[in-house]
Amino acid sequence: MVTMIATVVRAWGTQVLVTNNANGQEVLVNTNNSTGNLMAGEQVRIVFNGVMTASIPPQISAQSICVLRVY
Numbered sequence: 001m002v003t004m005i006a007t008v009v010r011a012w013g014t015q016v017l018v019t020n021n022a023n024g025q026e027v028l029v030n031t032n033n034s035t036g037n038l039m040a041g042e043q044v045r046i047v048f049n050g051v052m053t054a055s056i057p058p059q060i061s062a063q064s065i066c067v068l069r070v071y
Helices: none
Strands: 002-012 015-020 026-030 043-048 059-067
Touching (some): 002 026, 015 043
Antiparallel strands (some): 002 043, 015 026, 043 059
């Protein structure tokens, strides 16, 4: 499994557009769950199998998406 730390750009349905914090690349994340609780600007940790499409933007299928909270 691969972990990506990213910033939410936009979330809708079961998809979320993020910016990968490591390289600034936008990535479309697909998941089986609703992404309605994610808000633009939030930091998230995404776990996926490492497969990324060559499309623009690239797409991945998330196994989990966790919001990183700063207290």
